[in-house]
Amino acid sequence: MAVEVKICGIRDAEGFDAAVAAGADLIGFVFFPPSPRFVEPAQARALSARHAGGALRVGLFVDPADETLAATLAECPLDILQLHGEETPARLAAIRARFGMPVMKALGVATAADLDAVAAFAPVADRFLFDAKPPPGGPLPGGNAQPFEWRLLAGRAIPRPWLLAGGLTPDNVAEAIRCAGAPGVDVSSGVERARGVKDAALIRAFVAAAKGAA
Numbered sequence: 367m368a369v370e371v372k373i374c375g376i377r378d379a380e381g382f383d384a385a386v387a388a389g390a391d392l393i394g395f396v397f398f399p400p401s402p403r404f405v406e407p408a409q410a411r412a413l414s415a416r417h418a419g420g421a422l423r424v425g426l427f428v429d430p431a432d433e434t435l436a437a438t439l440a441e442c443p444l445d446i447l448q449l450h451g452e453e454t455p456a457r458l459a460a461i462r463a464r465f466g467m468p469v470m471k472a473l474g475v476a477t478a479a480d481l482d483a484v485a486a487f488a489p490v491a492d493r494f495l496f497d498a499k500p501p502p503g504g505p506l507p508g509g510n511a512q513p514f515e516w517r518l519l520a521g522r523a524i525p526r527p528w529l530l531a532g533g534l535t536p537d538n539v540a541e542a543i544r545c546a547g548a549p550g551v552d553v554s555s556g557v558e559r560a561r562g563v564k565d566a567a568l569i570r571a572f573v574a575a576a577k578g579a580a
């Protein structure tokens with residue numbers, strides 16, 4: 367089956383059009399104000415309208431309040447909520463119940479023990495995303511261009527669709543997919559020419575490398 371590809375942190379038409387044209391399956395909008403990739407919900411809605419149905423729209427949040435989710439969704443329709451903070455399984459269950467939407471839980475991975483959390487989240491998560499743990503004291507809980515040991519995921523039975531993330535680039539994504547046995551990948555920094563600025567050529571190269579990985 368073809369590898370799913372998510373391009374995260376899209377903020378402008380160049381990046382959005384390049385991701386859709388390249389065949390990205392999911393487009394990520396970062397609704398976390400401290401991120402250099404933060405996008406206003408109205409701008410995300412305007413971008414999505416460029417290619418209706420072209421890719422699934424993922425909204426990235428970090429420990430969001432219900433009011434933030436409600437206000438964002440009122441402004442910008444989304445297909446999946448990505449939760450990239452310290453949300454608990456109970457919080458995921460509450461968000462799913464209130465908003466009736468699929469939820470993708472991001473888990474930080476440094477050692478095999480970090481994957482134990484999958485069991486607790488599986489009943490309430492529709493998807494998983496595995497990212498490197500953020501550097502201590504860093505400003506962002508993700509999007510840090512930081513890889514982790516991909517082989518920790520090799521041969522693991524993850525009971526939901528999942529994406530591998532963290533420091534992926536057009537040059538390493540095929541190897542990462544093979545090492546982890548990943549059914550999907552997610553990238554932000556690796557397709558940027560400057561922090562927060564997506565590069566169409568890098569997006570095309572990343573999607574081609576990921577889709578071509580065997």
Ligand SMILES: O=C(O)c1ccccc1N[C@@H]1O[C@H](COP(=O)(O)O)[C@@H](O)[C@H]1O
Pocket residue numbers: 374375394396398401402403426428450497506507508509510511512531532533534552553554555556
């Ligand atoms: O991208 C961000 O700014 C971000 C902010 C807060 C939480 C998560 C964020 N990004 C996610 O992290 C992965 C990995 O990023 P990278 O490729 O290593 O830069 C990214 O794909 C987003 O899902």
